[in-house]
Structures are given as structure tokens and as C-alpha cells.
Amino acid sequence: MRNPRSLNLPSAPDYVLHRARVPACLLADAPQGVPSDLDDALLIDIRISNGTVAALTPAGQAPSDGIAAVDLAGRHVWPTLVDTHAHLDKAHIIDRTQNPDGDFAGARDATSYDRMRYWRAEDVRRRMDFGLRCAEAHGVTAIRTHLDSHDPQGDISWAVFREMRDLWRGRIELQAAGLMPIDMYAGRYGDHLADLVAESGGIMGGVTRASGAVHGPEMDDLDALIDRVFTLAAERDLDIDLHVDETSDPAATTLWNVAQATLKHGYEGRVTCGHCCSLAVQDDDRVARTIELVAKARINIVTLPTVNMYLQDRVAARTPRWRGVTLVKELRKAGIRVAMAGDNCRDPFYAYGDHDMLDTFRQGVRILHLDHPHGDAPALATNVPASIMGLPQRLIAVEHPADLIILNARSMNELIARPQSDRIILRAGRRQSLELPDYGELNFVTEAKPFPREISAPQSVAAVAAE
Ligand SMILES: [Zn+2]
Known part of the structure; x- marks a missing residue:
């Protein structure tokens, strides 16, 4: 198989991608009579017309007279x-502020230090723009x-976000959730942030631990604080997206409390919980009861496999014993x-990454054993998150925009085995020539001067009171 960069994609507004292979879970309506392969993917022809998917037909059945075409030879689309x-x-602050030992508490303190010292608007804007260009590519x-x-x-940060959301509209759709430890919502600043989120078209967020603490046994006032967040959200008709139970401590059972609050406030279907790592280390009875309540509350769960594997079970001079991820299959x-x-x-x-959801998917399949068979795993990085965000479907379908990725892989195995750095991106049917930004653009990070606001300059990460 030749490198897909050598594929000569037609420049005409009307053309056919012959012999494209699409996982069934990424098709809205599979053409009739197409057998699926071992990965449950279908070999089809995709006709693109004026930036839109115009027709999906079994491979070899698209009309070829007078229409430009390219043979994908079974590559995934x-x-x-x-x-x-x-x-x-x-x-991208890693070159400026390291996590001293790589664990959660170190990450929290190092990030607080970097935020208080450097995060003026220009610093946030330039790093955000770099990340967005990586993601787009x-x-x-x-x-x-x-x-x-x-x-x-x-x-x-919300002012920068609003600006970037406008600048990037049509290239990357941006949403934001406000994040801070849940006890910070107790005071008047909680109202201020909720107003800021509402005025910015954002999502109510937070992390269900106390300032300066780690996730663990329930805080005394946990239910009151969760109630406060839900009340602030409900008063402004905001959806909620929380960081929950990001720990290997089985005593962290906040997902249960969030599900109860969701039912109490009539917020079914409007709440998303990220991480939920400790669910994987609780006893079977508790797990079953929690999953039942989460299903009843129609809470969305987001698993973050690369970061969980990096942070969870990290103990100096000891080899990690678990992968850190929540119970994706059971949920x-x-x-x-x-x-x-x-x-x-x-x-x-997380010291690594490149805003590449395909890298996350490839690692996630391995970490979570979403293989043998792969089944509908591709939906976890495409259409499922789109539905959680309330966006148009990320499915290949007639009348959908021809925003597609052509991968140099004829099977899920080939797709996952290589990094797919030669993938081709189509937007409205047109091939994009996108380059990853050069790391040299981030030299300003290491050259940054401390931000002189009300915070006195600390001498080290440890000197900053953890938030
Ligand atoms: Zn997070």
C-alpha cells in the first residue's frame, strides 16, 4: 500500500472515494447488502458533492462516468x-514547571504555582492557540x-476562551467548563463564577475535592457543596461537567453523591463526570449500586486513559499495579x-500528548482492552463525545459535511499499530494542508517573566500554598 500522502485526491467539487472502509458504528445508515469485515467495518464508495457527502453505496457501485474518483484500496475513512x-x-507548561515526582499532589501544586505566577492573558492565549493548531492538524x-x-x-481565562472560540469557529468548535475545587463555590466567588460561565455560554464545572487536598473519603460538607453547584447551575440553566473520584482510594465514592444530586435537581442527562477511577477498586456490591444510580440519573462518563495511567498508582520506587481507568465496559x-x-x-x-484524539484512542484501546473485537470502540472518540457535547453527529452520512479522515490502514489492527501521522484530513471535501506547529514557538514559555499580581513570588513549587 502506498503512502496516502501520494493519493491524488480530486480537486473537483464532485468526486468519489472508491473502496473506503468505514466502521459500522461510524455510519448513520449503512448501504444495504454490504458485508462487514472482522472489525465490523464496511467497504463502500463515498460520493462527495460541493463539500457534502452525497451518496454512500456498496464498493464498486458508485457511478464512474465523468466523475472524478480516487481508489482508497480499502483504507479506513x-x-x-x-x-x-x-x-x-x-x-505546554511542562518546560517551565515540572511535576516534582509525577503524582497527583505534585501535579496540583505545580500547576497552582505556574498559574499564579504566569497565567496572564497572553500566556494562556499563545499556549491555547498552539494546542488548537496541534488538534486541528x-x-x-x-x-x-x-x-x-x-x-x-x-x-x-474565560475572556481568552471567548476570544479563541470566536476565532476558531468553523475549524474547531470550542466549549468550556469552569474548574475549581468544590469548596471554593461556598462563598460569593461561587456566584461570580457561575455568572461568568453563564455569560460566556459555558458549562458549570468543578472538582469534587477540597482545595489543597486529594480525592478520598467524603468531605463533611460534600453533599451541601454538590447541592450548591447544582443550585448555581440550575438558576442559570447550565449543564454540569465535574472531575470526580480521580484516585485509587476506594473510599472516594463521590460519583454516588453526584448521581443522587442529579436526580434531586431533575438534572438527568445534563451531567458529565470525568475520571471516576476509584469505581474500579470498590467492592462489587457498591459498584453495582453506583452504576445503577448513574444509569438512572443518565450521567455521561468520560474516561481519560492516558492521564489515569500516568497519575494513578504512582509511588516512588514502586512499579504501578493498575491502569487507573474506570469501569468503561460495565458502565x-x-x-x-x-x-x-x-x-x-x-x-x-500529564507530561506528554499532542492534542491527538487518535493517539488517545489507540492508547485507550490497549489500556481498556477495547479489542477482540474492537466493535463500536471508534464511536468513543467521535460520535459519543459529540452527543455528550450536544453537537451534530460525528457519523458519515448523506447530507453531512464531508469532514473526514483518511487513514493509511485497511484494518483496525493496522490503524492501531501505527501512529497514523500520515493521515489525510478533509474539511468540506477539500484536503487540508496542515502542519503541526513547531516546538520553537513555545520558547516564550521558558522565557516567561513572573506575573506580578497580588501573589508574592514564591521561591519554589513547594512554597506555594496548594489550592
Ligand atoms: Zn481533567
Whole structure:
């Protein structure tokens, strides 16, 4: 098989992609009579007309007279990717502020330090723009980012977000959720942030641990604080997206409390919970009861496999014993919407990453054993997160925009075995020539001067009071 970059895609507005292979879970209406392969993918012809998918037919049946065409020889074609849980505001600070030991507490403290010291608007804007250009080059067309919204950072970062959302509209659809420890909602700043989120068209967010703490046994006032977040959201008709139980401590059972609050406030279908790692280390009875309640509350779950594997079970001089991920198979079996997402990127919570949802998917399949068979796993990085975000379907379908990714792989095995760095991105049927931004553009990160606001300059990460 030749490198797909050598594929000569027609420049005409009307053309056919012959012999494209599409996972059945990524087709809205599969053409009749097409057998599926071992990966449950179908070999079809895709006709594109004026930027839109005009017809889907069994391979070899698309009309060929007078219409430009290219033979994909069975390569996979997917819709574009969706990242429903990112942190564009934190990304790419790793060269400036390291996590001293790679664990959760170190990540929290290092990020607080970097935020208080450097996150003026220009710093956030330039790193966010770098991350968005990475994502775009990888074929990501929608991102929900969480934004550290502590006082006074919230006003700064939300203003940058609104600006970037406008600038990127039509290339990457952006949503944001306000993030801060849940006890920070107790005071007047909670009202201010809720107003800011509402005025910005955002989503109510938060992390269900106390400031400066880690996820673990229930806080005394947990239910009151969760109630406060739901009340602030309900008063403004905002959806909710929380960081929940990001720990290997089985005593962290906040997902249950969030599900109860969801039912109490009539918020079924409007709440998303990320991480939920500790669910995987609780006893079977508790797991079953929690999953039943989460299904009843129609809570969406987002698993963050790369970051969980990096942060969870990290103990100095000890080899990790578990992968850190939540019970994706059990949650899905109960009918709960579960998406996979990228989370952090080159920051103290995760040192690596490139805003590439296909990389997240390839690693996630391995970490979560979403193979043998792969089944509908591709939906976790495309259509499921789109539905959680309330976006148009990320499915290949007649009358949908021809926003597609052509992969140099004829099977899921070939797709997952290589990084697919030679993938081709089509937007409205036209091949995009997108380059990844050069790391040299981030030299400003290491050259940044401290932000002189009310925070006195700390001498080290440890010197900053953890938030
Ligand atoms: Zn996160």
C-alpha cells in the first residue's frame, strides 16, 4: 500500500472515494447488502458533492462516468474526532514547571504555582492557540476544555476562551467548563463564577475535592457543596461537567453523591463526570449500586486513559499495579454514555500528548482492552463525545459535511499499530494542508517573566500554598 500522502485526491467539487472502509458504528445508515469485515467495518464508495457527502453505496457501485474518483484500496475513512475533556489553559507548561515526582499532589501544586505566577492573558492565549493548531492538524474538530477558574484567574481565562472560540469557529468548535475545587463555590466567588460561565455560554464545572487536598473519603460538607453547584447551575440553566473520584482510594465514592444530586435537581442527562477511577477498586456490591444510580440519573462518563495511567498508582520506587481507568465496559453495558478523551497535555498532570484524539484512542484501546473485537470502540472518540457535547453527529452520512479522515490502514489492527501521522484530513471535501506547529514557538514559555499580581513570588513549587 502506498503512502496516502501520494493519493491524488480530486480537486473537483464532485468526486468519489472508491473502496473506503468505514466502521459500522461510524455510519448513520449503512448501504444495504454490504458485508462487514472482522472489525465490523464496511467497504463502500463515498460520493462527495460541493463539500457534502452525497451518496454512500456498496464498493464498486458508485457511478464512474465523468466523475472524478480516487481508489482508497480499502483504507479506513472516519469522521473527524471530538475531545470532550481537555485542559487547553494548562497545556505546554511542562518546560517551565515540572511535576516534582509525577503524582497527583505534585501535579496540583505545580500547576497552582505556574498559574499564579504566569497565567496572564497572553500566556494562556499563545499556549491555547498552539494546542488548537496541534488538534486541528490531527483531525479534531470539537473540544470541551476545562478552565482553571480560581479567583482571579477565572476572569482572565474565560475572556481568552471567548476570544479563541470566536476565532476558531468553523475549524474547531470550542466549549468550556469552569474548574475549581468544590469548596471554593461556598462563598460569593461561587456566584461570580457561575455568572461568568453563564455569560460566556459555558458549562458549570468543578472538582469534587477540597482545595489543597486529594480525592478520598467524603468531605463533611460534600453533599451541601454538590447541592450548591447544582443550585448555581440550575438558576442559570447550565449543564454540569465535574472531575470526580480521580484516585485509587476506594473510599472516594463521590460519583454516588453526584448521581443522587442529579436526580434531586431533575438534572438527568445534563451531567458529565470525568475520571471516576476509584469505581474500579470498590467492592462489587457498591459498584453495582453506583452504576445503577448513574444509569438512572443518565450521567455521561468520560474516561481519560492516558492521564489515569500516568497519575494513578504512582509511588516512588514502586512499579504501578493498575491502569487507573474506570469501569468503561460495565458502565456501557448499563446503557451509560461513555466517551474517551485526552485530558492534559504536556503539563504537570500529564507530561506528554499532542492534542491527538487518535493517539488517545489507540492508547485507550490497549489500556481498556477495547479489542477482540474492537466493535463500536471508534464511536468513543467521535460520535459519543459529540452527543455528550450536544453537537451534530460525528457519523458519515448523506447530507453531512464531508469532514473526514483518511487513514493509511485497511484494518483496525493496522490503524492501531501505527501512529497514523500520515493521515489525510478533509474539511468540506477539500484536503487540508496542515502542519503541526513547531516546538520553537513555545520558547516564550521558558522565557516567561513572573506575573506580578497580588501573589508574592514564591521561591519554589513547594512554597506555594496548594489550592
Ligand atoms: Zn481533567
